[in-house]
Structures are given as C-alpha cells and as structure tokens.
Amino acid sequence: xxxxxxxxxxxxxxxxxxxxxxxxxxxxxxxxxxxxxxxxxxxxxxxxxxxxxxxxxxxx
Numbered sequence: 001x002x003x004x005x006x007x008x009x010x011x012x013x014x015x016x017x018x019x020x021x022x023x024x025x026x027x028x029x030x031x032x033x034x035x036x037x038x039x040x041x042x043x044x045x046x047x048x049x050x051x052x053x054x055x056x057x058x059x060x
Contacts, residue, residue: 009047017043 007014014032018024023039 013047014043017046021046 009017015024015027018027018035018039021039021042023035026034026039
C-alpha cells in the first residue's frame with residue numbers, strides 16, 4: 001500500500017528558503033532529493049523561525 005506524502009510547505013516557500021540558504025542551484029539541477037540533510041534541516045529551522053515571528057506579530 002503506497003501513500004503519497006504531501007508536504008507541509010508550499011513550493012514557493014521552499015524555493016524562497018533554498019535561495020536564502022544558498023542551495024537553490026542544487027534544487028534546480030537535482031531536485032529536492034539532491035540537497036544535503038543538513039540543508040534540509042536548516043530549511044526547516046528557518047521555516048519555524050519565520051512562523052514564530054509571524055505568530056508573535058499577531059499577538060496583542
């Protein structure tokens with residue numbers, strides 16, 4: 001039984017983060033499977049930081 005995973009981040013956000021973190025060229029050449037685990041982890045950390053900043057701005 002095969003299930004297709006659905007990502008939590010939009011492609012646009014992932015691309016933006018990859019550009020900011022400096023590995024977008026790898027994504028373009030090799031796809032998301034070509035990035036290092038460390039880069040993927042850094043991307044998740046940065047996404048969490050952005051979400052926390054956004055949540056903090058919305059608090060009264």
